[in-house]
Amino acid sequence: MTSGNPPWYEIDENGQIMVLEVPSRLKSHPEVIRRGLEPTDPWKVGVVYSTSMLKEPLYYIKILDTDTEEAAIFQQLSRQVDTRNHTIPGELTPPETGHPLLITPAMSDFSALLIEGIEYMHDLRITHMDICPGNVLVADPQIDRRYSGVEPGKVYLIDFGSSLQLPLGPGSQHAITLPPSQFRPENGITCFDPYSWDVYCAALTMQQTLKTCYRNDPPRIACLYADWLKGKERGCKAVCHCRPTARRARQVLTGVLWLVRAWEQVKNVLYILKSSLSPPS
Ligand SMILES: [Zn+2]
DSSP: OTTOOSOOOOBOTTSOBOTTSOOHHHHTOHHHHHTTOOEEEEEETTTEEEEOTTSSSOEEEEEOOTTSSHHHHHHHHHHOOOTTOOOOOOEEOOGGGSSOEEEEEOHHHHHHHHHHHHHHHHHTTEEOSOOOGGGEEEOOHHHHHHSTTOOTTOEEEOOOTTOEEOSSOTTTOOOEEOOOOSSOOGGGOOEEOHHHHHHHHHHHHHHHHHHHHHTTOOOHHHHHHHHHHHOOOOOOSSSOOSSOOHHHHHHHHHHHHHHHHHHHHHHHHHHHHHHHHSOOO
């Protein structure tokens, strides 16, 4: 382990790899400690660990191999604010803090944080109007140092250039003419309930991110949720009921998250059992 590159293992007194144990080197990494993260579950033994599934938000921590270009490529892609850029939001730990780690929120948590942010705005009768992958960021360590109050790993919406303050709240506001935005509605629709438009754009953002993160094998339940959120727009002129409000979406997601985690936990146990039968190469 002289290079410092993964896999990192805990070894017992007989020289055997302890597949269930999180390497002490990871637990004592300065950035893991500074962020108060507690890696508990191996996802790829020696390389990827997650924080506890019972504690939100859930994070994945990947120990990067410095012999690969992964860190440099991730850094370059995550700097691009472009609607075509669907790099999973995440944080690369600064080099001065030790071996580089990539910390990413779980997709389900990313969705929950995004919906929660939209619900908060809607409670204040503000609509973003241009939610898209390029306008959703996760706070990285560099920003943390410059702006006190920015929480590492938290999902932030940016670019309020098209945002609106509205006289009526969700469920009362009628459709308005849409301002310019990265996403456009289907079927040439030009008017939209602005609260419903934010939820629609959040659904498209989730769908694109899922496609990028999981390529051909996205979690079925996450796809179903994003489809439900997107709904089928009928071109409502008054209050739109084609999709849930942000509040309802957040409430349902809480239930979905429980199901996703239960399933992920089962998969994790199966993986650990498999790993314990054949030591990882
Ligand atoms: Zn509608």
